[in-house]
Amino acid sequence: MEPSAEDYGQFCWCIKTKLSQDGEIFAHADEARIQPDGTLVLLRIRDTLHEINLSIAAGHWQAVYAVHPRDRSPFAIKQWAGQVDGGRPKGSIAKPKAKTSS
Numbered sequence: 001m002e003p004s005a006e007d008y009g010q011f012c013w014c015i016k017t018k019l020s021q022d023g024e025i026f027a028h029a030d031e032a033r034i035q036p037d038g039t040l041v042l043l044r045i046r047d048t049l050h051e052i053n054l055s056i057a058a059g060h061w062q063a064v065y066a067v068h069p070r071d072r073s074p075f076a077i078k079q080w081a082g083q084v085d086g087g088r089p090k091g092s093i094a095k096p097k098a099k100t101s102s
Helices: none
Strands: 011-016 024-029 029-034 040-046 049-056 063-067
Touching: 011 029, 024 040, 024 049
Parallel strands: none
Antiparallel strands: 011 024, 011 063, 029 040, 040 049
């Protein structure tokens, strides 16, 4: 059986970075840590084992925040001009609109 994204962590994270063509990387991890040197590390935690899912060196990322795994809407950010519009990160998957009857 193929592992699902959630097997790599209970949270989905958006990382703002110029390393991605659209300026964002989305990754699953149980925890995001910022090391003393500014390196961002996303971890999968299983009992006492900590596995690195992603690491980005200091100076190569600008922000990180938890998002909903389906629509990539931020959990704790309501508005961030130019970055998060209407609760969704810029360039993220839009929620489908409900059909209205004519």
